[in-house]
Amino acid sequence: MGEELLVVEDLITAFETDRGLVRAVDHVGFSVRKGRTLGIVGESGCGKSVTAMSMIRLLPQPAGQILQGSVKFKGEDLTQASAKRMRKIRGNEIGVIFQEPMTALNPVHRIGKQLMECFFLHQRISKKKAWEQSVEMLRLVKIPSPEVRMGDYPHQLSGGMRQRVVIAMALACRPDLVIADEPTTALDVTVQAQILDLLKKLQAEMGMAVIMITHDLGVIAENCDDVAVMYAGRIVERAPVKELFANPLHAYTRGLLASIPRLETPTKSVLPTIPGMVASLVDLVPGCRFCQRMDRKGSTLRERPGFFEVSEGHWVEVCPKCYHSEEVGNE
Template identity: 80%
Template sequence: MSDAVLEVDGLITAFDTDRGLIRAVDQVGFSVGKGRTLGIVGESGCGKSVTAMSIVRLLPQPAGRILGGRVMFQGRDLTQVSAKDLRKVRGGEIGVIFQEPMTALNPVHRIGRQLMEGILLHRKISRRKAWEEAVEMLRLVRIPAPEMRMGDYPHQLSGGMRQRVVIAMALACRPDLVIADEPTTALDVTVQAQILDLIKRLQQEMGMALILITHDLGVIAESCDDVVVMYAGRVVERAPVQELFANPLHAYTRGLLASIPRLETEPKTVLPTIPGMVAALSDFVPGCRFCQRMGRRGPTLRERPPFLEVSPGHWVEACPECYQAEEVKA
């Protein structure tokens, strides 16, 4: 993608464990352009959040490390820049909306101080001006009486209000890219819709690129331009959103789509599910990991399937057992 704000190519992230160095992200690649939204979807344990934290190098230390690949942002490889330069990028040029707002916010500092901290760190302005900009950001994310909320502590706000504060912090320096890691976790359905509408509106106003990590395929369909489907630390399918929903080619993608409740489904019928569960990191096979889940045996477990472009912009991990499978087999 020529106008890509971010290009991830062959990213490998691993963790030091008692059982040795174990890969959690295995040669992941994708790109996101200016003003576009890339959705990353998959079950828990598939490597979505680790991929996001690898981009901004916020992996748990000293266990987490990037073993290979490139993360090209505005012409710079973020895996190679110094810690000092990376601190200028994080919060300034790349904003992160973390998964759980109560842990993302410091409980012993007021909202205003936490908002102003990032503004003062990345921009050479006075504290008075930073205060005014922080109030304006709270107003922008539709928090009522923002001047009063500046003096509140996180525990004084509801879950939805805290999430709006986290969004305000991520956008305070007008970044070129925002990574939203499950921004609606633990919020009720009405508040979820408000938060997603808010992120979309702010993206349109600021022209930023957005990476949206979620479990919800409904959110993907509503909010994203392109989709990356991850399973067991790998990308198994990548396509424009309409193409993926109209023509899913990998058995895992089809299984995810089949599990969505539909209006035409008979009441009280059992929803389709994907059998089994994601294997532990230390148990991943070198070959097709979805075949591993399905309990299959043979050469597909030993050799990694090729990642092929089957139509313009539509890529799939072409395992002979999973690619274009008619259904997810137990």
């Protein structure tokens, strides 16, 4: 086990709205060790991307605010770092693979100019050296004819190629940590597999840590060492990936796993789904938010369940109605 590279503790992120200050991330905490991959999984609107943007201080301004908590990267609390310091960290020590490559890339600038900018911002090198290193990064991410692609605009590349360019930009300065926010969104399954395999190989070569944000539990199972399950702004379960898949304890985690199609599933059968949907941020209860989704009544809606380590490395929000040990079983 490597040493802890990133430690997030008691993080609260909120947004100013017409209906007041609403929390999108509510007392979230986790850690990432060097060379390890943490997967953050959950439905849309559960706070995964907001957590990532909070860590690197890229929240929409002036609405987004970090109200509480710390984000310690190599011992330095990023919530207290100056804007100038954060500009040095982002892209240099922490790389980000953004969710949609077409919006992450500037449509009016050539690929080469955008990639070279990464080196100009963080390293004192000549234009020739930046060009050479940019070409090498494109070659590293398996883009054919990289010298030619340097002169292309984003719209001239396929979705998979654009995603590879975004990965090249994130890894250009050899960061210690990479945040991959839905790195395979809108890609077909073949290209998805290629992108994820590429990330694993580059991680092994560079020794970096990865935080992978995704909806896809299959991606989590294949590529992550640890997993945190988020629901309605909170982490409801956190464990090593093998332990979580073998012994899911929270009702929400079980619901997510049950919805995965399996080979033994009969043809044309209806897949299990989790009823309801994630409540709006302004309507969230202070207690168990999965109980709120299930229309349950009582004290579980008023009092937040404790978050406990029920076995080594396996943490879960212990709501009386949502926590299921082997002895209790499913309701």
